[in-house]
Amino acid sequence: MTRWLDGPAIDDDVVISTRVRVARNISKYRFPSIMTVQESDTLTDEILNGMKEALDDNYRFIRVRDITPREQMVYIEDHLISPNMVQRKDKSSFLIRNDEKATVMINEEDHIRIQTLFPGFNLTDAWELCSDIDDKLGEKLDYAFDDRWGYLTACPTNVGTGLRASVMLHLPCITITKTINSLIEGLREIGLTVRGLYGEGSEALGYLYQISNQVTLGESEEDIIGKLNKVVYQIIKRERKTREYLKEKKSTELENRVYRSYGILSYARIITSKEAMDHLSNIRLGWEVGIFSSDKIRNIFDLMIEVQPANIQRGLDKDMSEEDRDIERAKIIRDYIYNLEG
Amino acid sequence: MTRWLDGPAIDDDVVISTRVRVARNISKYRFPSIMTVQESDTLTDEILNGMKEALDDNYRFIRVRDITPREQMVYIEDHLISPNMVQRKDKSSFLIRNDEKATVMINEEDHIRIQTLFPGFNLTDAWELCSDIDDKLGEKLDYAFDDRWGYLTACPTNVGTGLRASVMLHLPCITITKTINSLIEGLREIGLTVRGLYGEGSEALGYLYQISNQVTLGESEEDIIGKLNKVVYQIIKRERKTREYLKEKKSTELENRVYRSYGILSYARIITSKEAMDHLSNIRLGWEVGIFSSDKIRNIFDLMIEVQPANIQRGLDKDMSEEDRDIERAKIIRDYIYNLEG
Numbered sequence: 001m002t003r004w005l006d007g008p009a010i011d012d013d014v015v016i017s018t019r020v021r022v023a024r025n026i027s028k029y030r031f032p033s034i035m036t037v038q039e040s041d042t043l044t045d046e047i048l049n050g051m052k053e054a055l056d057d058n059y060r061f062i063r064v065r066d067i068t069p070r071e072q073m074v075y076i077e078d079h080l081i082s083p084n085m086v087q088r089k090d091k092s093s094f095l096i097r098n099d100e101k102a103t104v105m106i107n108e109e110d111h112i113r114i115q116t117l118f119p120g121f122n123l124t125d126a127w128e129l130c131s132d133i134d135d136k137l138g139e140k141l142d143y144a145f146d147d148r149w150g151y152l153t154a155c156p157t158n159v160g161t162g163l164r165a166s167v168m169l170h171l172p173c174i175t176i177t178k179t180i181n182s183l184i185e186g187l188r189e190i191g192l193t194v195r196g197l198y199g200e201g202s203e204a205l206g207y208l209y210q211i212s213n214q215v216t217l218g219e220s221e222e223d224i225i226g227k228l229n230k231v232v233y234q235i236i237k238r239e240r241k242t243r244e245y246l247k248e249k250k251s252t253e254l255e256n257r258v259y260r261s262y263g264i265l266s267y268a269r270i271i272t273s274k275e276a277m278d279h280l281s282n283i284r285l286g287w288e289v290g291i292f293s294s295d296k297i298r299n300i301f302d303l304m305i306e307v308q309p310a311n312i313q314r315g316l317d318k319d320m321s322e323e324d325r326d327i328e329r330a331k332i333i334r335d336y337i338y339n340l341e342g
Numbered sequence: 343m344t345r346w347l348d349g350p351a352i353d354d355d356v357v358i359s360t361r362v363r364v365a366r367n368i369s370k371y372r373f374p375s376i377m378t379v380q381e382s383d384t385l386t387d388e389i390l391n392g393m394k395e396a397l398d399d400n401y402r403f404i405r406v407r408d409i410t411p412r413e414q415m416v417y418i419e420d421h422l423i424s425p426n427m428v429q430r431k432d433k434s435s436f437l438i439r440n441d442e443k444a445t446v447m448i449n450e451e452d453h454i455r456i457q458t459l460f461p462g463f464n465l466t467d468a469w470e471l472c473s474d475i476d477d478k479l480g481e482k483l484d485y486a487f488d489d490r491w492g493y494l495t496a497c498p499t500n501v502g503t504g505l506r507a508s509v510m511l512h513l514p515c516i517t518i519t520k521t522i523n524s525l526i527e528g529l530r531e532i533g534l535t536v537r538g539l540y541g542e543g544s545e546a547l548g549y550l551y552q553i554s555n556q557v558t559l560g561e562s563e564e565d566i567i568g569k570l571n572k573v574v575y576q577i578i579k580r581e582r583k584t585r586e587y588l589k590e591k592k593s594t595e596l597e598n599r600v601y602r603s604y605g606i607l608s609y610a611r612i613i614t615s616k617e618a619m620d621h622l623s624n625i626r627l628g629w630e631v632g633i634f635s636s637d638k639i640r641n642i643f644d645l646m647i648e649v650q651p652a653n654i655q656r657g658l659d660k661d662m663s664e665e666d667r668d669i670e671r672a673k674i675i676r677d678y679i680y681n682l683e684g
Contacts, residue, residue, distance in 0.1 A: 252611050252612060252669060253611075253612065255611045256610060256611035256612040256672070259609035259610065259611060260606055260609055260610050260611075262605075262609055263604075263605030263606050263607075263608050263609030263610070264602055264605050264606060265605075266605050266608075266609075267601035267602055267604055267605030267608075268598060268601065268602050268605070269594050269595075269597045269598035269601060269602075270594060270595065270598040327594060330598070
């Protein structure tokens with residue numbers, strides 16, 4: 001369903017996805033938050049012209065104001081655009097590559113945000129593609145760049161490289177054994193940030209954590225990517241080690257946790273998005289520790305997106321009340337669980 | 343398993359069981375709480391002599407101090423003796439009829455507590471049997487009786503008739519619709535008490551409520567029984583009416599509640615006694631509203647007793663840690679649920 005999740009994925013027993021984005025702005029234009037809609041339209045045309053030459057025709061262009069609120073939410077739930085885009089929807093638009101692995105957002109917090117998304121742990125490809133798009137656009141557009149400060153951005157936290165690389169990890173064992181908090185503290189101390197599934201301010205859902213660099217200034221792109229790469233490898237090793245420990249020492253507790261979620265998802269008639277995430281996460285844990293063998297569970301993150309509110313409504317092509325969504329969500333998940341056994 | 347639950351049961355879609363007990367004391371002896379063990383042994387012999395003549399040989403005699411703590415707990419969990427008996431176990435003993443529908447406790451709070459227990463709603467038989475045993479013992483023993491106050495008891499709340507009649511109801515629908523609290527308040531206003539599964543101070547578990555008379559003085563036995571009878575009939579009607587309302591108006595919510603418990607009990611590997619009670623209660627609710635048709639569920643209260651801590655240990659004939667009991671309990675319940683489908 002979610003196209004960017006397609007394809008081979010490395011270390012995907014722990015890492016769900018890898019994302020890289022750079023923030024860029026065009027000289028002589030005001031930042032998106034204070035520009036008028038008219039200025040924004042002029043800027044959008046200029047960027048589009050530059051892109052047309054720079055990018056191949058594998059991209060489609062979408063103005064946020066031209067699509068329905070439900071469609072806007074689907075793009076957000078699919079991680080293809082940020083909630084910021086909807087907040088200034090009169091000015092924002094985006095180009096999206098057909099395989100959805102690359103999005104160029106126009107008038108998000110900055111004039112341009114180039115985002116690349118890959119399944120599994122793949123900072124190399126994600127950075128390479130992002131950097132490639134950036135280079136091509138940079139040739140056509142007059143990026144706001146200062147020799148001393150680097151790329152100028154709307155928020156000072158992005159000045160410099162404008163780069164944020166992030167990795168989404170599924171860390172059930174580190175979470176269950178309650179070592180996650182000291183891990184998060186340790187990451188903060190070395191300049192990394194930990195967030196929930198839907199970015200800034202979102203709480204951890206279903207053992208999913210996004211780890212990203214906090215610093216964009218004073219370090220090269222390669223240093224930022226390299227450091228994140230190294231740290232994530234350590235976390236992957238730690239999750240796997242904790243997994244072995246739990247399998248050996250706490251097998252009944254593990255089975256209890258996993259099978260209870262299996263039982264609830266097999267039978268629930270009403271389920272909220274948050275509760276579904278938690279139980280689906282336990283199903284994935286069951287696959288990670290070998291309780292379940294169906295390889296369909298490898299891609300359960302796809303289902304986690306599919307049962308988000310806007311995705312459910314897109315599936316039935318109608319607006320639904322929260323109550324009806326909770327009923328439909330339970331149905332989708334029951335079908336999924338039922339088909340696991342087949 | 344629990345013998346007193348055997349036999350035909352009236353209105354057992356709402357009423358689990360009916361219990362009647364009278365408190366009696368023997369003149370010239372001090373109350374159990376302050377008598378010595380020696381005095382207690384003398385009194386016990388006197389009572390036993392009287393009982394031998396009064397009661398047939400369908401009774402077995404047990405001194406609480408002669409049985410293991412685990413066996414003591416089994417009798418309590420089975421509702422055959424009260425926790426009070428174990429607290430003064432050097433002095434307490436009991437006679438129990440083979441069908442377990444009658445127990446005569448010696449040196450509980452009073453010298454004698456005659457208890458009768460019947461499945462379903464059956465105040466008539468419970469009172470008749472209790473009164474019959476009481477009459478026979480009264481002929482042989484010198485009951486402490488005052489013309490003005492009636493039967494004298496250790497606690498003034500039992501003075502007069504010494505009678506407490508109680509009915510255990512399963513009230514899921516009244517509970518779910520949150521009308522239970524106003525019901526409880528109303529009952530208190532007319533001199534009735536509402537308690538949880540294991541009597542005084544115990545919280546309501548699994549939608550189970552014990553309703554009993556508070557007043558023992560100034561009303562005849564027949565009035566006490568008659569009033570409780572009338573009120574319980576009204577509650578039965580109300581539960582049934584609420585059940586029809588939920589079936590018609592909230593069928594998805596009902597199914598969600600019932601099937602979630604079914605899913606958890608089908609798959610849990612570890613479960614506490616309290617959680618098991620709640621989910622088993624939902625299974626019974628499922629039978630009451632017609633989601634499940636297996637008539638085995640009618641007697642699920644038997645399983646509720648069987649999965650209490652001491653009963654589980656008796657089943658395996660060994661002492662177990664709480665952790666091991668929680669694992670064994672989950673296993674017993676999984677087997678039960680599995681066999682429902684067969």
